[in-house]
């Protein structure tokens with residue numbers, strides 16, 4: 614089935630990034646703010662992100678206007694009724710996602726593909742609350758969505774092959790490089806990346822190296838664009854902690870449990886770039902190691 618109209622539920626970093634990608638590829642997008650209220654902030658954030666690309670000379674102003682023109686912002690979920698594909702990108706809470714999927718079944722057409730951008734939760738659990746299950750799947754984009762080429766297409770328990778193939782074609786048409794993955798906690802990338810970041814934190818706790826030293830080693834020695842602490846701060850430490858807990862609850866192996874330092878930073882509200890402080894302190898340019906972490910936290 615051709616996918617021309619895309620509904621996106623959730624206007625956070627990922628939702629807006631996915632809206633950008635789809636609209637840039639010529640799709641009509643309905644971007645739904647998941648909590649009731651004004652959509653001005655979401656609209657301004659997308660506009661600002663696109664303006665930055667124009668300023669860098671990578672997009673002309675007319676294309677930016679065309680992209681903005683293809684995105685309709687609303688706080689009314691029913692606006693996705695005519696969409697061919699819906700991608701939910703709301704908070705990582707399984708109960709909230711299940712309720713949303715239940716409602717979407719009542720709103721959308723029978724043939725609308727309903728997908729989740731979850732990072733580690735079970736798509737099959739979302740599918741389980743639906744009656745027409747073959748059109749439920751995962752579409753997992755990576756941050757920043759306009760830059761990262763990968764989309765993990767999650768094959769949940771009863772997803773039809775036809776839906777997987779339609780999603781695969783769609784991902785390629787919007788310029789992505791998809792991979793099909795079975796519905797297991799963390800899929801491919803987060804199942805590998807999460808323990809990698811947790812191990813870096815444990816390494817810090819053991820005194821193996823400094824935050825900057827470990828980051829430098831992984832960039833200069835393994836060719837990563839960011840070190841593990843920069844990456845954790847970029848993803849958001851609350852998200853990293855939640856991914857860790859989801860994997861831990863699945864496999865019940867201590868290795869996947871969030872380390873003490875991660876728990877403490879999240880408890881203190883130091884969530885990384887979005888709060889200005891995490892493993893680094895972003896109030897300084899360039900950012901410096903969070904001074905709280907210069908002494909043992911255990």
Ligand code: CAA
Pocket residue numbers: 662666669671731732733754755756757758759760761803806838839844848852
């Ligand atoms: N939107 C659009 N474009 C963006 C952008 C954004 N939010 N952020 C960066 N860019 C573009 C810039 O415009 C620039 O484009 P050009 O080269 O065409 O000018 C390009 O990306 C590079 O950006 P910068 O020069 O500002 O910075 P950089 O070279 O340091 O790259 C980065 C930034 C792309 C984020 C890079 O550091 C990187 O790839 N980091 C790793 C990111 C990563 O691993 N993401 C996955 C996280 S896991 C996840 O997302 C899954 C999950 O479920 C939690």
